[in-house]
């Protein structure tokens with residue numbers, strides 16, 4: 329598959345050596361001590377264990393295959409060949425530089441070539457790639473590439489708008505700014521009218 333695999337290792341896959349839950353808890357305990365906390369006090373006793381469970385949830389996308397999810401397609405669509413757009417899918421991800429939250433929405437559009445997929449599957453693809461350490465540019469590209477790879481549509485367009493907590497809580501500390509990224513493939517890249525029809529749908533979306 330041409331889909332980028334560069335952040336596609338499992339929870340236990342970093343460098344190929346499995347890390348146990350107990351080892352991960354120890355690592356969190358070390359960080360708590362490092363910030364000056366007493367890890368034995370009541371409020372913190374269970375925190376390393378909670379963190380391990382939270383991280384399992386934040387990063388559950390490593391264990392799922394987006395292409396597999398998309399493979400169940402429908403072909404009996406009576407020649408439907410117009411744009412299909414799923415608007416404003418919410419997601420929560422984490423930046424790979426600071427493990428800070430990236431909170432945003434994604435718009436996923438495609439123009440089918442015989443094959444369409446259930447709309448919930450498009451949302452699942454956003455979910456799978458967002459539950460990994462990410463940068464927004466790669467998240468955007470991965471969603472578009474997965475749809476392109478499996479559905480082989482006439483075109484795919486993805487727009488992602490998100491706020492990055494690594495620039496809200498730390499660093500430049502700017503609230504209210506969001507980052508917009510897009511990836512256009514096929515007819516969305518080649519035909520300005522198609523691209524602008526999609527972008528009009530994105531910009532008209534009041535769910536933002």
Ligand SMILES: [Zn+2]
Pocket residue numbers: 423424425426427428494495
């Ligand atoms: Zn960051």
